[in-house]
Amino acid sequence: MNxxxxxxxxxxxxxxxxxxxxxxxxxxxxxxxxQDFPDIELPIVTVSASLPGAAPAQLETxxxxxxxxxxxxxxxxxxxxxxxxxxxxxxxxxxVLEKNISDAVxxxxxxxxxxxxxxxADLRDPSVTKVSTAGRVILTFTAAxxxxxxxxxxxxxxxxxxxxxxxxxxVPGVGSVKRVGGVTREVRVELDPAKMAxxxxxxxxxxxxxxxxxxxxxxxRGDVSGAEQAVRTIATVKTAAxxxxxxxxxxxxxxxxxxxxxxxxxxxxxxxxxxxxxGHTVVGFEVFRTKGASExxxxxxxxxxxxxxxxxxxxxxFKEAIDNAEPVKENxxxxxxxxxxxxxLAVLVVWWxxxxxxxxxxxxxxxxxxxxxxxxxxxxFAYTLNTVTLLSLALVVGVLVDDAIVEIExxxxxxxxxxxxxxxxxxxxxxxxxxxxxxxxxxxxxFLPTAFMAGIPGLFFKQFGWTAVLAVLASLVVxxxxxxxxxxxxxKPVKHHEEKDSxxxxxxLIVMRWCLTHRLTTxxxxxxxxxxxxxxxxxxxxxxxxxxxxxHTQVNxxxxxGNTFAETTTVAKRxxxx
Numbered sequence: 001m002n003x004x005x006x007x008x009x010x011x012x013x014x015x016x017x018x019x020x021x022x023x024x025x026x027x028x029x030x031x032x033x034x035q036d037f038p039d040i041e042l043p044i045v046t047v048s049a050s051l052p053g054a055a056p057a058q059l060e061t062x063x064x065x066x067x068x069x070x071x072x073x074x075x076x077x078x079x080x081x082x083x084x085x086x087x088x089x090x091x092x093x094x095x096v097l098e099k100n101i102s103d104a105v106x107x108x109x110x111x112x113x114x115x116x117x118x119x120x121a122d123l124r125d126p127s128v129t130k131v132s133t134a135g136r137v138i139l140t141f142t143a144a145x146x147x148x149x150x151x152x153x154x155x156x157x158x159x160x161x162x163x164x165x166x167x168x169x170x171v172p173g174v175g176s177v178k179r180v181g182g183v184t185r186e187v188r189v190e191l192d193p194a195k196m197a198x199x200x201x202x203x204x205x206x207x208x209x210x211x212x213x214x215x216x217x218x219x220x221r222g223d224v225s226g227a228e229q230a231v232r233t234i235a236t237v238k239t240a241a242x243x244x245x246x247x248x249x250x251x252x253x254x255x256x257x258x259x260x261x262x263x264x265x266x267x268x269x270x271x272x273x274x275x276x277x278x279g280h281t282v283v284g285f286e287v288f289r290t291k292g293a294s295e296x297x298x299x300x301x302x303x304x305x306x307x308x309x310x311x312x313x314x315x316x317x318f319k320e321a322i323d324n325a326e327p328v329k330e331n332x333x334x335x336x337x338x339x340x341x342x343x344x345l346a347v348l349v350v351w352w353x354x355x356x357x358x359x360x361x362x363x364x365x366x367x368x369x370x371x372x373x374x375x376x377x378x379x380x381f382a383y384t385l386n387t388v389t390l391l392s393l394a395l396v397v398g399v400l401v402d403d404a405i406v407e408i409e410x411x412x413x414x415x416x417x418x419x420x421x422x423x424x425x426x427x428x429x430x431x432x433x434x435x436x437x438x439x440x441x442x443x444x445x446x447f448l449p450t451a452f453m454a455g456i457p458g459l460f461f462k463q464f465g466w467t468a469v470l471a472v473l474a475s476l477v478v479x480x481x482x483x484x485x486x487x488x489x490x491x492k493p494v495k496h497h498e499e500k501d502s503x504x505x506x507x508x509l510i511v512m513r514w515c516l517t518h519r520l521t522t523x524x525x526x527x528x529x530x531x532x533x534x535x536x537x538x539x540x541x542x543x544x545x546x547x548x549x550x551x552h553t554q555v556n557x558x559x560x561x562g563n564t565f566a567e568t569t570t571v572a573k574r575x576x577x578x
Contacts, residue, residue: 025371187267246258420493440475
């Protein structure tokens, strides 16, 4: 059945089909997430274990090696990396790319659970997590007290942890909010060894009593006046002053207050990090997006939420420190400009060779009607508008009119024979139908293998290959259904006449005849050119992506073991002023 002939005779179904596809494509384009690169899930699992106060040598023998030996028995492991620091162990397990990430996480979690009894009792339960490319910082803000405000660093930190985090987590697409710098409140109980020895008090008695007083635990159900009520233990100590008056029973039956053997203070925890901007100490917070969320939408929503917080909290000044969404916006706009420029140039080239505005209009209609439905297909496959997909569209934008040009050129040739537009469209479409289909599937055979590349590049270029294939297939549908139908109703009949070859065609025919006459020489020259091209490949530099030039500089400073936080801060200040 010749569908092109059916669309020429009855254009209403074809028009309705492409109208629906165009509408769906436009809606999908507006709703698709905009990202820098597509989110991929690498089969990499990390195991984090913490034992505060333990030395690296102890953690290596008692924790790291046991986890490594247990995980090494799993199938599909490619590499195991271990990092041991004071009080912390991080084991990174890299599987082969064919390994399902969910299965990898479950396998590693089971392997760690098998040796949990062999690990130190005081070791905190190891956490098993997967690595994803979605965990990139979108925005970084700083919060500082306004001039004349009495807010200190502790109050700013609490404001970020409580008010700012709750507000930003309500923004669609925000995955987490992490505070940078600042301090954490801590109620410190410092025991006095001399007083404890005088009163015969052991540290374990104090610790056990504190744990019981501050515990909130369920106690079952009880019958109160014929009604069933839940029973639970509630922690009653709310301030350091109340905690200092805590009664502690001793083994010999006596009781003492906590302040008789300890100094209780409401202070801050030991500072292990800090944030500064322009040489001034600030409290910062980083905003992360969830997987699949649009970086631009998350950035716009976050900025709007911070502006609302600024209006309602005049005693705090918010400043935007780092905006990683701006390069994404620039890349998106640049890719769209390249797409528009390519489409305009393709239309101009078509007009230059056809020299008929009606034929140019028919051929150029294939561009938007091939690209716009592609956005609908991308949305169906859960792909996003990122550098890879937009690069693919910009690459094939000139190819999308190839089928339509072949169709319209053949129709124009039949018109010059004196046929009517309807007759020319019918006969021309039937004449080159298989040639157009073969050309399209040749392009599919070129682009589709990139969607099945191996390794990490294959995970990125999967969307590249499918985007190009979907756009090329859409152009085939347009060329076989819409182009002949539009030509039949838009083109005008022309007088029958014979055209002479242009000077360019005449010279081309001369070169072609020479090549056909000297076939051996032509074949040898082609072979030498091909071999020379292959020999130049090893001389080209290789890499995954071209080197970029970001607008900021990042300096990582690693100090020798044993350095204090104050020494590290001093060195960082010297680096900043260097």
